Amino acid sequence: MIHFKPTMWLRSLTLALISWQILNAQSGRRLFEAQCALCHGQTGGGGKGPSLLKPKLNKAPDQAALEKLIADGIEPEMPGAWTLSPKELTQVAEYVRSLGSIPPESVPGDATAGKEIYRKSACASCHIIDGTGSGFGPELTNIGIRRNSAHLRQSILKPDDILPDGFMLIEAGQTKGIRLAEDLFNIQLMDASGRLHSFSKASTTINRTRNKSPMPAYTKFPATDLDNLIAYLASLKGSAK
């Protein structure tokens, strides 16, 4: 008589589950490449449609909402995929969700100690976390689900090397700031004090710097402090409210 050890049984179930997930993800990818890639890019980076490489999609915060969005489409530009079966909808939605998520990683360092470094370094003079601070730089409330630790490290050590798409420092006449909006004839900025400005391009001299961050490079942190700071940022998963 053969008895499966329960652990063995569990392990094969897990294996089956994993291979089912891989299969699912593969079908999801194939469906995506056949039906979505022509607008969203072969790997979801964007084309005629927006990039889907985001941890949280604006229009589809969870699996159910995403399946509904894919089935219904978004008027007028995105067609609904009514020919997909419920199973295929699930597969393609799971694949889309996997595109933007950052794989789980273990980050060395102590988040509580990191919070103190954040406070002492006056990062809040440019960043908002959970409603506190100043909004010159990007909000960091959910930076832990948006960026992996390598990106966070780079942002702190060499901010110039890791600027977001479209980021630009502008000098408009005497005013320096971050570009917030621009059309053919006008440009809008925020200066370092958080004041908003608007200029007509025809009557202002505009200088642009694409690869310079206004954030100082923090190269002097001792290694443990840096690890702790990154652990703190990685722990920021969004506001409870």
Add this chain to the structure above:
Amino acid sequence: MTILLLALLAQVPLERIVSADKEPGNWLSYSRSFDGQRHSPLTQINTTNVANLKVKWAYQFSKPGNQTSPIVVDNVMYISGPNSVAALDTRTGRPFWQWSRPIPSDYQSIGFGRTNRGVAVLNDMVYIATLDCWLVALDARSGIQRWAVKAGDYKLGYSFTVAPLAIKDKIIVGTSGGEAGIRGWLDAYNARTGKQEWRFYTIPGPGEAGHETWKNDAWKTGGGSTWVTGAYDPALNLVYWGIGNPAPDWNGDSRPGDNLYSCSFVALDGDTGKLKWHFQFTPHDVHDWDAAHVPILFDAEVRGRKRKLIANANRNGFYYLLDRESGEFLSGRDYVKQTWAKGLDDSGRPILLPGAEPTAEGTIVWPSLNGATIWFSPSYSPLTKLYYVAAREKSSKYFKSEAEYKPGTFFAGGGEQNLDPNDEWGAIRALDALTGQQKWQFKLLTPPWAGLMSTAGNLVFASSNEGNFFALDATTGKPLWDFQTGSAITSNPISFNIEGKQHIAIASGYTLYVFGL
């Protein structure tokens, strides 16, 4: 009161459209005149006063992203959305009537958004082509349906977004569906009764000329949509129409050969739909470079001889000048950055560069998937003799994948990936219409998605993705006026008179704006 009376008496016999220049205050067909020029002879708004242009009224659609090109007949403006039409009072923008037809719940547009680019008018009827493939004739006064014919099967991916074209006593309508493995056609229906008069298959079947450019059964799912309104020469009685990409788009393995008449202009007899000539811009296309363009017709002297011409700045990045009686290639050159062809040979056929085909890993090629320009209208000014085009400077990484035909689903075989957004931009370009040589350009921040109109006030009206609607000096490209509409613009402008005063209209987002001095 008098205005209302005029509106009720509106009648548009063909003769009025043929002689559109005699009544420049109206805009009677998609491109105003049959020659596709989208040029207004009106001069009240001109380089000296355009800076004073102001919004006079606005109309709100129920859906965003409108692409309609309005028709104006005697103080009534006809505009459209997907499966809907409205007749507006041009003095105030208030609707005389509105019409709509439900979109079936199982309708799916494959490869494009739910949109509609405009209506046609002829005699006392207004014609709209619907997403679910109905061509519907409405009574121009009341908006009540006169007849409706089902011209195609949307469940197989056929769909209408095109503005129909009224010629003679017929309504011409073309189909979308190039990403669904349709076999495309261009249809003509009797304007009075809706009876089908002719059908031209854009992918020739067995026994038809051009069939030899297909292998096996590939022609049955060969694509060749007809989704952008063509032009017409009443004297030659020829209909000129752009034909879309072959299917599957990015994987050409199953369809060796030139794949006629994909990516071509065709000239068809207006009475019978018989092919008079064709010119293929992109043989055996693997980048989705449809010839989805409004052809522009004009006459000029070429190499010492007065000729009837047809011009096109193509999605593939080249500008072409052809003889419109014979289809003979006269000249051509690239007008944007392109990396797939060394140039054109003496017959206008591209001389291919190696390594531009899509692959599983991706191949970077200029121009991008949506092309150097696409459906939105170019313009030609008989005054400056310049061809104006909204040009897109952008590359794509083109991917190739397996394509399996399943009716009513994508049959595409690949796609694109966007590259660095800092590397893409656009421009309004003025090209010498005989040579394609650039005379000036006005740079845009991003690749445009909206058409142009030139006017006899020596202006070119243009739009941007950032919401700007603006006027350029037609001779120099200098900006003279601009207005922020609040939404990316994806439509074509028109010009017309309200009580003898010139106005300009453009759809932007949810809104139709009308501007005047």
